[in-house]
Amino acid sequence: MLEFLYRRENVELRILTSRITEALSRERRSSIVNNRKTQRQIESLTVRAEGKSYMEVLRSIKESVDVDKLGLKISSIRKVGENSLRLNIEGGGDKANSLKREIQNSVNNTKVRVRNNDQDFFILDIDGTTGEAEIVSMIQGELGLDPGSFTIKALNPNRAGNQTAIVAVREEHARKFQEAKRIRIGWVACRIKSKIQLIRCYRCLEFGHRTTECKGADRSKNCMNCCSAGHQARECQQEPYCLSCDITGHRMDQTKCQKYRRLLEESRRNTKDAPRNTNDR
Ligand SMILES: [Zn+2]
Ligand SMILES: [Zn+2]
Ligand SMILES: [Zn+2]
Numbered sequence: 001m002l003e004f005l006y007r008r009e010n011v012e013l014r015i016l017t018s019r020i021t022e023a024l025s026r027e028r029r030s031s032i033v034n035n036r037k038t039q040r041q042i043e044s045l046t047v048r049a050e051g052k053s054y055m056e057v058l059r060s061i062k063e064s065v066d067v068d069k070l071g072l073k074i075s076s077i078r079k080v081g082e083n084s085l086r087l088n089i090e091g092g093g094d095k096a097n098s099l100k101r102e103i104q105n106s107v108n109n110t111k112v113r114v115r116n117n118d119q120d121f122f123i124l125d126i127d128g129t130t131g132e133a134e135i136v137s138m139i140q141g142e143l144g145l146d147p148g149s150f151t152i153k154a155l156n157p158n159r160a161g162n163q164t165a166i167v168a169v170r171e172e173h174a175r176k177f178q179e180a181k182r183i184r185i186g187w188v189a190c191r192i193k194s195k196i197q198l199i200r201c202y203r204c205l206e207f208g209h210r211t212t213e214c215k216g217a218d219r220s221k222n223c224m225n226c227c228s229a230g231h232q233a234r235e236c237q238q239e240p241y242c243l244s245c246d247i248t249g250h251r252m253d254q255t256k257c258q259k260y261r262r263l264l265e266e267s268r269r270n271t272k273d274a275p276r277n278t279n280d281r
Pocket of ligand 2: 223224225226227228231232233236237238
């Protein structure tokens with residue numbers, strides 16, 4: 001039911017609702033939700049070291065990190081590229097982040113990405129003078145969450161002179177966020193909204209199915225901005241291109257795209273009739 005597939009830093013997939021679940025009855029859906037709760041939590045970490053082979057990366061992290069000391073249980077290690085590997089860690093919470101810190105502190109030139117069951121939320125209406133530190137302390141104070149249970153991923157200004165924060169909240173605390181609906185930051189009772197994330201295939205880049213179900217073209221090495229091969233989105237110099245609309249001018253994963261907006265709306269509707277304690281996935 002729960003699957004994470006990703007390629008790069010700016011790619012993230014969280015399943016809100018799938019074609020399959022849409023077809024299922026509400027009863028069946030809630031039983032899936034309940035089963036999921038009892039499943040063990042796995043967090044995933046990708047380690048990459050430029051210029052080192054998979055084996056060298058593995059050897060160097062094994063030599064320098066003591067997983068027993070950190071109290072970590074690794075459930076699998078596998079090669080995911082010439083110079084990267086993926087570790088699955090049991091236990092949930094913030095285990096993957098502590099391993100990430102440890103690897104980065106002890107092995108030079110490694111890039112570590114963590115994928116866990118965090119749920120993203122928007123905090124809207126934050127006034128323009130507010131900084132990250134203040135937001136963190138308000139979340140602590142108002143919602144009673146400790147700083148280890150959430151991360152401010154971004155704080156973006158908008159046209160009205162305000163800011164929107166994107167906050168990744170650890171799965172076990174997401175409900176608090178969801179139920180709060182508003183949080184006071186500065187003078188304003190800021191709105192909290194869940195960030196809807198759609199099922200997406202990171203092989204063909206299309207929405208609506210997962211990589212394991214993909215029958216499309218392999219675009220897994222293509223740029224997420226212009227969809228052409230040979231570079232990554234963060235170094236992209238081209239105009240954005242949307243595969244769904246087959247036109248340039250917008251990315252396929254931005255609200256500028258009508259088709260993308262429609263998918264979001266659909267997903268939002270489905271989330272509404274899903275049982276309340278689903279954590280929206
Ligand atoms: Zn696909
Ligand atoms: Zn590009
Ligand atoms: Zn489009």
